[in-house]
Amino acid sequence: MTNCSRGDIVLVRFVFADEKGAKQRPGLIVSSDRYHRGRREAILAAITSNVGRLLMGDHKIKAWREAGLLFPSTVTGILRTIQQEMIVRKIGELPANDLQMVEHKLYETLGLSPSEPRS
Numbered sequence: 001m002t003n004c005s006r007g008d009i010v011l012v013r014f015v016f017a018d019e020k021g022a023k024q025r026p027g028l029i030v031s032s033d034r035y036h037r038g039r040r041e042a043i044l045a046a047i048t049s050n051v052g053r054l055l056m057g058d059h060k061i062k063a064w065r066e067a068g069l070l071f072p073s074t075v076t077g078i079l080r081t082i083q084q085e086m087i088v089r090k091i092g093e094l095p096a097n098d099l100q101m102v103e104h105k106l107y108e109t110l111g112l113s114p115s116e117p118r119s
Contacts, residue, residue, distance in 0.1 A: 004029045004042050004087060007099045009067050011088040012044065027082075028075050028094055030106065042087070045102065046078040057109035059102050061094070068092020075102050077109045 004010060008029045015022045027044035036042060049071040051060055057077020064073050068091040075094075094102065107113070 004036065004084060004090070006030060006032050007094050009047065009069065009091045009094055010044070011091055012082060012086050013088055014086075024088060026069065026073070026091060027080070028102065030079070030102070036084070040084055041081050042084050043079060043081050045106075046076045046080065047073050048076055049073050057105050059098065059105050061098050063095040063098055066092070067094050067098070075105075077105060 006029055009026055010029060011024050012027050013022050013024050026047040028047055029042050030045050031041075031043035047061075047069070051072045051074050054060060054074065055077065059075045061067060061069065061073050061075060064071070067073075075098075
C-alpha cells in the first residue's frame with residue numbers, strides 16, 4: 001500500500017533492530033496529504049495496546065473499535081518516519097474527536113502553539 005491519508009490507522013511491518021525478524025504493528029498516519037504528494041515517506045505515531053500507562057504525548061483512544069482496532073489502544077508520542085511501502089494495509093480511520101486530541105498532544109510534544117481542542 002502506498003496511498004495513505006492523515007488519520008488512517010495502518011498496519012506496518014517493522015524490522016527488528018538486529019534485522020533478524022520483523023513484526024507487524026499498528027500506527028496512526030499523522031503527516032498531511034500534501035506531505036505525501038511529494039514524498040515516498042509518511043510520518044506515523046505508534047499505537048500500543050498498553051493502556052495502563054499514559055506518558056507525555058500519549059492519547060488513549062476512546063473510539064478504538066470504530067477505528068478498526070482489536071483492543072483498547074493508545075496513540076503514543078513516539079513518532080517515526082517510514083517508507084509508504086512498509087504499510088501492509090489500512091486497518092481503519094481514527095474518528096475526528098480522537099484525531100483532534102492526538103493533534104493537541106502532538107502540539108504539546110513538539111512545543112507548538114495549537115488552538116484549544118474542541119470537545
